[in-house]
Amino acid sequence: MTSPAITPTDRQLGFTLIELLSVFAIIGIIGFSTPTIMDVLNTSKQTAVINEFAKTVAFAKEQALARKTTVSLCIANETHSDCTSSTNNWRNGYLVKVDKTGQILKTQKQLPEKIHIISGDSSAIEFSGNGLIGTSRLFKFCDDSKQGTIRNMIINNGSQVKIANFTNQGKCTS
Numbered sequence: 001m002t003s004p005a006i007t008p009t010d011r012q013l014g015f016t017l018i019e020l021l022s023v024f025a026i027i028g029i030i031g032f033s034t035p036t037i038m039d040v041l042n043t044s045k046q047t048a049v050i051n052e053f054a055k056t057v058a059f060a061k062e063q064a065l066a067r068k069t070t071v072s073l074c075i076a077n078e079t080h081s082d083c084t085s086s087t088n089n090w091r092n093g094y095l096v097k098v099d100k101t102g103q104i105l106k107t108q109k110q111l112p113e114k115i116h117i118i119s120g121d122s123s124a125i126e127f128s129g130n131g132l133i134g135t136s137r138l139f140k141f142c143d144d145s146k147q148g149t150i151r152n153m154i155i156n157n158g159s160q161v162k163i164a165n166f167t168n169q170g171k172c173t174s
Contacts, residue, residue: 045112046143050151053094053117053139054161056108057125060096061159063105064127070099074124080107083124090117090139099126114144125155133157 015023056073064071074083076093081104083097096106111117118140125133136156143149152164 043143043149045115046141046149046151049111049115049117050141050153050163052108053141053153054163056094056096056106057155057159057161059106060125061127061131063096063098064129065131067098068129070129071105071127072097072099072124073127076107080109085123088119088123090119116142116144118142127159131159133159 060071060073072083073096074094075085075087075090076082076095077084078092080093080095082102083095091111093107093109093111095104095108097104120138122137125137127133133155134157136154139153139155141151141153154162154164156162
């Protein structure tokens with residue numbers, strides 16, 4: 001005796017319990033890991049901004065030494081054509097220029113969204129012809145996507161850069 005052939009209309013439609021549990025497990029894993037993935041991405045953006053700023057500090061120092069004249073790293077104005085002293089927030093970008101001639105050597109356009117740099121009392125760092133700055137400077141690198149995530153960069157008067165660990169200092173202000 002032969003069994004009757006199963007036609008597509010005779011098959012059950014739907015999912016098995018194992019399939020449903022597998023889907024829920026995957027959704028749960030993705031749901032729990034998404035905030036962590038976002039934290040990693042935001043931290044890497046902040047780190048990239050810090051590294052680029054540190055490279056720009058080194059570049060400005062090298063140019064001051066090579067040219068034997070004062071070179072400034074400063075907050076850029078709206079058009080990135082000169083420095084501005086109207087703010088201590090470097091979010092709009094920054095530039096490196098030779099003070100004597102006004103020649104712009106390097107520009108950094110606007111920082112990534114939610115990342116900004118605050119300097120305490122200064123809108124510029126001036127490197128003298130010997131590569132030194134007058135006084136040490138503190139810069140706060142803030143990540144607005146995670147309240148209180150601030151990293152500090154200290155540039156001492158010998159133009160050495162030191163980066164502090166992550167801190168939780170609340171709101172990022174000057």
